[in-house]
Amino acid sequence: MLFSESVPVGVNIKAGKADFNQVTRLWLSSLAKEIKLSKTAVSIFQKGIDNYRLKRKECLIEKESQPYIENELRGKLDLVIELIFRGIGNDIAKILALYDRTKKVYHLYDLDEFISKVARSKIGFTAKGIVKIGKYLSIQRKSGNGASVKVPKSHPKHPGNQIQFKMKILSFMHENKPFSILK
Numbered sequence: 001m002l003f004s005e006s007v008p009v010g011v012n013i014k015a016g017k018a019d020f021n022q023v024t025r026l027w028l029s030s031l032a033k034e035i036k037l038s039k040t041a042v043s044i045f046q047k048g049i050d051n052y053r054l055k056r057k058e059c060l061i062e063k064e065s066q067p068y069i070e071n072e073l074r075g076k077l078d079l080v081i082e083l084i085f086r087g088i089g090n091d092i093a094k095i096l097a098l099y100d101r102t103k104k105v106y107h108l109y110d111l112d113e114f115i116s117k118v119a120r121s122k123i124g125f126t127a128k129g130i131v132k133i134g135k136y137l138s139i140q141r142k143s144g145n146g147a148s149v150k151v152p153k154s155h156p157k158h159p160g161n162q163i164q165f166k167m168k169i170l171s172f173m174h175e176n177k178p179f180s181i182l183k
Helices: 028-035 039-053 063-074 077-085 111-118 169-175
Strands: 010-016 021-026 093-100 105-110 123-125 131-133 137-141 163-167 180-182
Touching: 010 021, 010 169, 021 028, 021 077, 028 039, 028 077, 039 063, 039 137, 063 077, 063 123, 063 131, 077 111, 077 131, 093 111, 093 169, 105 111
Parallel strands: 010 093
Antiparallel strands: 021 163, 093 105, 105 180, 123 131, 131 137, 137 163
């Protein structure tokens, strides 16, 4: 959007039909570079990706590594949330638009407030070692079928071996008041 005197305002749109939707995905190397993950954290995430990729076990962050990852992410959670919803250093994106595809309605949120609020969330883990960020977000291995990519699922470059961020978009919309609703 452009306003008077050509001041741009970016809007990040995330849509949901079911309550648990992908908001973005990226390679572990990109995540590590963007938020400056330690080599130990990268190794822990890579081991978890490989657990699935090589069918060793279905566990992303193993129990003994969870305190380390929790501590590492706690110190970088504002960067993680900024990365997935705006891009680090992006000063144009100001609005988060969450779209309910069934009801065909947008809920608009101040992106700075959203990032600040979510960055204060508790970090936890599921039984399969998926990282939970508060009530609405998770970090997991992408999985998926990679239908457009002709490499085996066991290959490190298969898109199913990316890191995926998912959000309970509809729950967030119902439980958090937007500054505006568009139908």
